[in-house]
Amino acid sequence: MLDLEFMRLALATGVIVGVLAPAVGFFLVERQASLVGDGLGHVAFAGVAVGYLLGISPVLTALVAAVIGALAIEWLRTRRGAAGDQALALVFYTGIAAGVVLISKAGALNVNLFQFLFGSILTVTRADFLTVLVLGVGALTTIAILFRGLVATVLDGEGSRVAGVPVTRLNVVVAVLAALTVAVSMRIVGILLIAALMVLPVIAANRVAWSLRSTFALSMMFGVCAVIAGLSIAYYANLPPGGTIVLVAAGFFLVASGLSAVVRRG
Amino acid sequence: MPELTSVVELEGVSFAYRAGVRVLEDVSFEVSAGEFVAIAGPNGGGKTTLLRLVLGLERPTTGTVRVFGQVGGKSVDGARIGYLPQRARVVGEAPVTVREVVSTGRLTSAGIWGPLRRSDREAVARAIETVGLSDRADSPLRTLSGGMQQRALIAKALASEPTLLALDEPTTGVDAESQDSLGVLLEELRTQFGVTILYVSHEFGAVEHVVDRIVLVRGGIVYDGPPSGLPGVWHDPSHTHA
Ligand SMILES: Nc1ncnc2c1ncn2[C@@H]1O[C@H](COP(=O)(O)OP(=O)(O)OP(=O)(O)O)[C@@H](O)[C@H]1O
Ligand SMILES: [Mg+2]
Numbered sequence: 001m002l003d004l005e006f007m008r009l010a011l012a013t014g015v016i017v018g019v020l021a022p023a024v025g026f027f028l029v030e031r032q033a034s035l036v037g038d039g040l041g042h043v044a045f046a047g048v049a050v051g052y053l054l055g056i057s058p059v060l061t062a063l064v065a066a067v068i069g070a071l072a073i074e075w076l077r078t079r080r081g082a083a084g085d086q087a088l089a090l091v092f093y094t095g096i097a098a099g100v101v102l103i104s105k106a107g108a109l110n111v112n113l114f115q116f117l118f119g120s121i122l123t124v125t126r127a128d129f130l131t132v133l134v135l136g137v138g139a140l141t142t143i144a145i146l147f148r149g150l151v152a153t154v155l156d157g158e159g160s161r162v163a164g165v166p167v168t169r170l171n172v173v174v175a176v177l178a179a180l181t182v183a184v185s186m187r188i189v190g191i192l193l194i195a196a197l198m199v200l201p202v203i204a205a206n207r208v209a210w211s212l213r214s215t216f217a218l219s220m221m222f223g224v225c226a227v228i229a230g231l232s233i234a235y236y237a238n239l240p241p242g243g244t245i246v247l248v249a250a251g252f253f254l255v256a257s258g259l260s261a262v263v264r265r266g
Numbered sequence: 267m268p269e270l271t272s273v274v275e276l277e278g279v280s281f282a283y284r285a286g287v288r289v290l291e292d293v294s295f296e297v298s299a300g301e302f303v304a305i306a307g308p309n310g311g312g313k314t315t316l317l318r319l320v321l322g323l324e325r326p327t328t329g330t331v332r333v334f335g336q337v338g339g340k341s342v343d344g345a346r347i348g349y350l351p352q353r354a355r356v357v358g359e360a361p362v363t364v365r366e367v368v369s370t371g372r373l374t375s376a377g378i379w380g381p382l383r384r385s386d387r388e389a390v391a392r393a394i395e396t397v398g399l400s401d402r403a404d405s406p407l408r409t410l411s412g413g414m415q416q417r418a419l420i421a422k423a424l425a426s427e428p429t430l431l432a433l434d435e436p437t438t439g440v441d442a443e444s445q446d447s448l449g450v451l452l453e454e455l456r457t458q459f460g461v462t463i464l465y466v467s468h469e470f471g472a473v474e475h476v477v478d479r480i481v482l483v484r485g486g487i488v489y490d491g492p493p494s495g496l497p498g499v500w501h502d503p504s505h506t507h508a
Contacts, residue, residue, distance in 0.1 A: 030358035149378025152370035162349040163374040215360040
């Protein structure tokens with residue numbers, strides 16, 4: 001399958017997303033905000049509509065909308081004391097409703113838009129690959145540098161604040177990373193794939209890891225393995241690749257749960 | 267850092283979580299460097315709230331809070347604060363180990379950039395040893411008993427080698443032996459390193475001999491002085507009637 005240019009691009013892009021999505025998702029899952037990735041996709045939808053309405057690049061407006069959405073969730077959660085999932089619900093439904101209204105206003109409610117929003121890993125171009133590569137390297141470098149601060153913020157926000165850790169700024173970093181990851185990748189690999197890979201490998205890793213570090217490392221490993229295995233299965237069995245990858249990742253969770261149950265029983 | 271005598275200074279502080287419902291009324295008190303202050307009072311008296319005000323986690327409705335001479339929870343060079351919240355726990359589902367939890371307490375000294383230095387790792391190991399958990403250092407926290415988890419979180423508060431240590435009911439669920447060793451440790455921290463300690467509890471047996479001063483909180487400060495001067499009715503610090 002690697003003789004085909006589009007498969008090579010799909011695999012290369014998928015591998016980057018397979019590392020990046022769980023690395024960013026890790027910090028969302030551990031603070032019980034697993035659905036942020038999916039929700040930010042909805043918000044980006046409103047951004048695309050704004051782009052059409054104003055006649056400027058929808059990629060840019062989607063990105064801006066996702067970042068604003070992520071910051072709004074963060075603000076609602078920390079300042080207004082809304083429970084995590086309520087903050088999510090508030091922002092997401094507002095986002096998708098705004099998108100629907102704006103798009104019908106722009107008269108642009110057509111198939112094109114949805115293709116634009118919900119990409120597929122088999123249609124990745126060279127330029128797409130480079131975009132994801134730059135995003136991935138940037139995001140992973142940021143996480144590597146700030147890893148301890150990010151971990152402390154997730155595990156014990158108040159304690160870290162007292163200790164003088166810039167908790168608010170680190171939360172903003174996570175929110176922006178999540179927004180960037182979703183807004184950039186969803187057009188390229190599809191919202192299902194990116195949102196699912198932010199969560200499933202992490203919860204699988206939670207089951208079998210033995211420390212926080214190993215959870216983080218295993219998450220990324222599971223992400224990459226799901227992409228490679230899923231794409232191969234999809235190619236040979238002629239199945240839709242995004243869905244197949246996600247099913248493989250879900251399979252990892254089942255296997256991990258089974259394993260940890262067996263180990264516990266000894 | 268210039269020699270500071272006053273570590274914590276509250277002036278006419280009132281606080282309400284919801285408008286109109288004052289939890290603390292006109293609180294003024296001062297804690298000097300190296301003091302060991304026991305904070306007692308009935309459930310709902312406002313002990314935890316008082317600590318949170320001191321730590322900058324809540325802002326006073328009126329009045330001012332100064333810590334190391336700074337208003338509004340700003341950090342000061344060389345000033346490190348260790349905090350153990352009441353019923354502290356670690357969030358998330360990842361199997362985070364004792365060492366990893368305690369390491370997060372080291373950020374004030376180590377900063378948030380890059381990997382931990384060797385001296386930081388040693389300080390973390392020392393804090394873990396202090397609470398007697400060295401042999402469980404690499405076990406996930408959730409596989410420890412409740413009291414052991416509490417001890418791990420005490421180690422986290424100690425890991426930054428704090429100059430101000432705020433402990434909110436640290437001995438809840440901790441066995442007598444570990445309570446005693448905590449008492450010994452706190453005394454050592456104060457006498458050897460001049461650490462200022464705020465210690466909220468309903469039970470001061472383990473630290474009786476270290477307490478300089480006891481503060482009773484019931485909607486405000488109703489007693490502040492040496493333990494010997496406690497009004498008779500307060501000899502049980504969890505007493506609810508004045
Ligand atoms: N987050 C909050 N929102 C609203 N009210 C609160 C909040 N936290 C505490 N209170 C109220 O403030 C008052 C003081 O509570 P606080 O937790 O400071 O008491 P405490 O002395 O620490 O009690 P305990 O011995 O039970 O720990 C109580 O009446 C409580 O109901
Ligand atoms: Mg309390």
